[in-house]
Amino acid sequence: MRFRPVLFILLALFCSYLLAEVAALVFLWLATGQLPNEYESLILSKKGAVANVDFAYDWNLHPYLGFRNPSRMFDLERIQVNNKPRDEFWVGVFGGSVAESLVGDSAVQAYLEAELVKFPTVANRRIRILQLAHGGFKQPQQLITYSLYGEKIDLAISLEGVNEISDFMLGHHFPIDFPVTAFRYFYQDHPGQVYLKASQLLVEVVHRGYWAYLNTRPLQWSPLATLMTFTLASVGNPLHLELQTQFQRTYRRRFLSQRPFGSDEVFNQLFDVWERNLQTFLALARARQTPVFIFLQPNQYIEKSKPFSDWELANILSPNFRIFGMYYTKFLEHASVLGKQGLPVYDLSQVFKLTNETVYTDVCCHLNSVGNRIVAEAMVGQILNSDISK
Numbered sequence: 001m002r003f004r005p006v007l008f009i010l011l012a013l014f015c016s017y018l019l020a021e022v023a024a025l026v027f028l029w030l031a032t033g034q035l036p037n038e039y040e041s042l043i044l045s046k047k048g049a050v051a052n053v054d055f056a057y058d059w060n061l062h063p064y065l066g067f068r069n070p071s072r073m074f075d076l077e078r079i080q081v082n083n084k085p086r087d088e089f090w091v092g093v094f095g096g097s098v099a100e101s102l103v104g105d106s107a108v109q110a111y112l113e114a115e116l117v118k119f120p121t122v123a124n125r126r127i128r129i130l131q132l133a134h135g136g137f138k139q140p141q142q143l144i145t146y147s148l149y150g151e152k153i154d155l156a157i158s159l160e161g162v163n164e165i166s167d168f169m170l171g172h173h174f175p176i177d178f179p180v181t182a183f184r185y186f187y188q189d190h191p192g193q194v195y196l197k198a199s200q201l202l203v204e205v206v207h208r209g210y211w212a213y214l215n216t217r218p219l220q221w222s223p224l225a226t227l228m229t230f231t232l233a234s235v236g237n238p239l240h241l242e243l244q245t246q247f248q249r250t251y252r253r254r255f256l257s258q259r260p261f262g263s264d265e266v267f268n269q270l271f272d273v274w275e276r277n278l279q280t281f282l283a284l285a286r287a288r289q290t291p292v293f294i295f296l297q298p299n300q301y302i303e304k305s306k307p308f309s310d311w312e313l314a315n316i317l318s319p320n321f322r323i324f325g326m327y328y329t330k331f332l333e334h335a336s337v338l339g340k341q342g343l344p345v346y347d348l349s350q351v352f353k354l355t356n357e358t359v360y361t362d363v364c365c366h367l368n369s370v371g372n373r374i375v376a377e378a379m380v381g382q383i384l385n386s387d388i389s390k
Contacts, residue, residue: 017224024223028230039226043213046233049362050210058207059136064144068134072100075130076149084152089125091116092153094142097135098297098365099159104131105372115380119155120388121291138163139277146281156285157379159348161296162365164274165267165331166324192250199243206236267327271334282343291388294345295379296335298352299365301325306352306359318363344386351378 028034034042059067068076084090091112093103102108113127130153132145142158150156209232212219219225278294285292298305300316301324308316332349339345351374352359359371367375 021222021224024227028223028227036221036223036226039223040214040220043210043220043226043229043233046210046230047361049237050206050233064148065134065137065141067136073132073134073145075132076145079130079132079149079152087125088128089116089119089122089154090128090130090152091155091157092130092132092146092150094137094145094156094158095133095160095297096137096163097133098162098367099133100131100135101366102159102372102375103129103133105369107369108372108376111373111376112380116155116383118384121154133159136163139274139281143277143281143284147284150285150290151288153290155383156290156292157295157383158281158292159295159297159375159379161331161335162299162328165270165327190251191254192247195243195247195250199240199247202236202240202243206232267330271331274331275338278338278343278345292344293379293383293386294343295375295382296332296345296347296349297365298349298375299325299328300360302329302332302349305350307354307356309356309358311358312360316360316363321363346382348375348378351375 025036028039028042032042058069058071060070062068079090079092093099109129112129116122116127132149134141137145138160142160146153146156209229213225213229214220219229282292282294300306300308300312301321303325306312328349332347335345336347339347352371355370355374357370359367359374361368361371
């Protein structure tokens with residue numbers, strides 16, 4: 001008799017769970033028109049939103065690079081430990097998350113390996129593409145990476161630009177040449193840190209929940225788990241942006257005299273940091289007799305640089321980033337002077353000028369496989385048509 005209340009409670013919980021699953025099934029079907037056999041694709045469609053909430057919660061301190069995710073920049077250990085085979089030609093790719101995504105695209109990597117064998121100094125060796133890019137990195141992180149680990153590289157490619165001019169919504173008390181996630185430590189005594197810590201916790205929950213769902217098959221047949229994951233991914237980005245906005249407000253109240261992001265003084269400082277470190281990168285490469293190509297990435301906030309698809313118009317433009325387009329355009333104009341002076345700096349900002357298809361995946365700058373391929377083709381074309389290749 002004494003077990004009946006327990007059994008009743010368990011039965012009530014089980015029935016409540018079944019009702020929740022049914023309610024979630026009905027809601028998802030009415031809201032999205034998708035049933036359990038399509039739930040995996042439904043969650044995968046939120047990848048762009050999840051990426052945009054990337055708070056780098058999984059970055060660890062690194063003695064030279066500032067911060068690094070141990071599972072990213074995955075060729076760093078290979079280039080340090082392994083002896084370089086004589087029959088291999090190593091191409092090191094540097095930059096931030098756009099470069100990291102490009103090299104992480106297996107089809108693009110195969111394309112680069114197939115095309116770069118035409119580079120004159122390859123001499124029948126096998127091309128190996130080395131992933132030395134990392135999300136959030138900018139100059140001088142590219143320079144530090146190359147100076148420490150680039151001695152064995154035969155050809156260096158850097159795809160960069162956006163990180164160089166972004167303040168990451170942090171304000172200018174933060175040192176602009178620091179790796180972006182250093183702000184978690186830099187601002188640890190700031191009164192607005194509660195918003196940063198809340199945002200970090202939010203993003204960790206979003207990311208862990210999202211990938212746990214995709215890596216656990218039984219969850220993908222659960223309407224309730226699907227609804228929870230879909231909701232988490234959907235609300236994560238706006239909530240993350242609101243927490244960042246609240247941090248900014250507390251920051252600006254404390255530092256009222258700080259220069260605004262759009263000021264010429266701040267721009268000149270940002271560009272100077274980039275140019276000085278880039279010049280050092282190129283000088284070191286010349287000393288090592290290594291060809292270098294610096295490509296400046298495209299971005300959706302550059303006016304008239306791409307005819308947007310309907311999906312892009314609805315998903316990749318944020319009012320918080322619009323001022324960035326003006327700043328980045330100015331950066332490209334200044335960088336073009338270096339190209340005219342003979343430095344290997346190439347502007348890819350117009351590479352999507354005639355592309356109607358969707359290439360951008362979020363409100364920042366990141367690309368899908370179509371965009372990665374177009375950028376890779378532009379890079380290869382520039383490399384193989386350069387004076388070095390003739």
